[in-house]
Amino acid sequence: MQKLIPAVDRVLKIIELLASEQGELSFTQLSSSLNIPKPSLSRLLSNLQQRGYVSHNPVTRKYQLTLKLLTLGDRLLDRLDLREKARASMQKLMEKSKETVELAILDDKEIVYIDKHESYESIRLVAHIGSRYSTLHPTAVGKVFLAYMSEEDFEYIIRERGLKQFTQNTITDAEKLKEELKEIRANGYAFDDQEVRLGVRRIAAPIFDHSKKIAGVIGIAGPTFRMRRGRKEELGRIVKRAAGEVSNKLGWERLENKT
Numbered sequence: 427m428q429k430l431i432p433a434v435d436r437v438l439k440i441i442e443l444l445a446s447e448q449g450e451l452s453f454t455q456l457s458s459s460l461n462i463p464k465p466s467l468s469r470l471l472s473n474l475q476q477r478g479y480v481s482h483n484p485v486t487r488k489y490q491l492t493l494k495l496l497t498l499g500d501r502l503l504d505r506l507d508l509r510e511k512a513r514a515s516m517q518k519l520m521e522k523s524k525e526t527v528e529l530a531i532l533d534d535k536e537i538v539y540i541d542k543h544e545s546y547e548s549i550r551l552v553a554h555i556g557s558r559y560s561t562l563h564p565t566a567v568g569k570v571f572l573a574y575m576s577e578e579d580f581e582y583i584i585r586e587r588g589l590k591q592f593t594q595n596t597i598t599d600a601e602k603l604k605e606e607l608k609e610i611r612a613n614g615y616a617f618d619d620q621e622v623r624l625g626v627r628r629i630a631a632p633i634f635d636h637s638k639k640i641a642g643v644i645g646i647a648g649p650t651f652r653m654r655r656g657r658k659e660e661l662g663r664i665v666k667r668a669a670g671e672v673s674n675k676l677g678w679e680r681l682e683n684k685t
Contacts, residue, residue, distance in 0.1 A: 436462050437470055441491065444480065450488030508633070508642050509541045511675040516543045516644065519668040523661060525648035526551040527668075528630075531641070532571045535583060536560045540642075551626060551647040563589050563603055564596045566618035566630035567643045573607040573616065574632055574640045595621045615662040615669075620650065627653040629661050631669035636677025644669050 439460050444451060451459075457467055471489060474480035478494045512529050520527045520543040529541040537560075542553035562568030562583060572580055589598040597603045610616045618628040630645025646653075646665055653661065 433470070436460070436466065437474065440467075440470060440474065441479065441495070444489060444491045445495075447490075450483060450486060450490045452486075452488045456489065508672070508676070512541065512633070512642070512644060512672045513543075515668045515671045516541065519543075519644070519646065519664060520545060522664050523646045523648075525646040525653065526553055528553050528567065528645050528647060530567050530643045530645075532575075533558075535562075535579065537562060537565070537568055537571065545648065547648075547652070549649055551649070553647070560587060561590065561622075562587075564592050564618065564622035566616040566628035567645050569603075569607065569610055569616040569618070570630050570632050570643045570645075571640070572603075573610040592622045593620055593624050595619055597621065613662065614666045616645075617658055617662070619655070625650050629653075629658070629665045631662075631666045632673075633669050633676065634673045634678040638678060641673075641676055644672060 439462070440456065443456065443459055453464075453467070453471075456462075456471075457464055460467065462470070471480060471482075475482060478492055480489055481492050482489050508531070509529065516527045516529060524545055524547055526545045527543040528539055530537050530539045532538075536558050539553060539555055539557045542555055544550060544553065559565075559568070562572050572583070584600055584603075589600065589603065590596070591598050597606060606616075615629055615631040618626075618630075620626060626647060627650050628645055628647045630643050632640050633642045633644055635641040644665065646661065
């Protein structure tokens with residue numbers, strides 16, 4: 427078994443102890459229960475307060491957990507809920523397109539694939555659940571996330587990660603990428619024309635939740651000999667339709683339906 431990092435272990439012990447109590451705990455109670463040196467305990471509690479996980483009552487001089495952990499738990503449940511709500515639409519999309527269907531979320535500004543429905547075709551794209559990618563600009567899935575994120579987050583990603591070229595089709599100019607992101611928002615789906623891997627095309631569309639925020643991205647990936655350029659609009663429509671079905675299950679409603 428790998429050795430635990432003392433500071434991390436102590437933080438988790440503080441959180442677990444506070445979570446096990448109905449009310450608040452004093453510094454003395456925490457110190458005696460956890461056997462953490464007082465200077466270290468004071469420093470860790472201060473850090474947890476600054477990050478919003480623990481609050482300190484100035485009247486009772488006791489500590490308790492905030493609702494931030496509940497928020498994090500809800501986000502995890504939402505993501506698991508997304509997989510459940512997307513499965514039927516993913517299966518239908520795979521059958522209609524004959525291509526591998528991928529479901530992804532954005533975690534810490536990185537793409538994480540959380541589900542897949544692989545094509546029945548002998549030559550197909552193989553997806554791996556749990557795969558994580560920090561590069562967003564060359565893929566259809568990544569471009570959807572870029573299209574709907576804030577300007578501040580977009581600029582941060584471009585500044586910190588750059589626009590690496592993977593093939594001759596990869597967009598490496600920020601202004602050209604911004605123009606494509608405008609088209610994605612207008613069309614409702616993104617197209618990756620061998621921009622990260624030659625011989626492979628992808629089409630992806632955003633999934634929105636009840637608050638109209640992007641909850642994930644659904645897309646298809648396949649070989650260029652089946653996903654021909656001439657099929658872009660046809661495949662774009664069925665991917666967008668699948669994304670809309672999942673969005674509706676998450677409580678999203680088209681503006682034009684509110685009449």
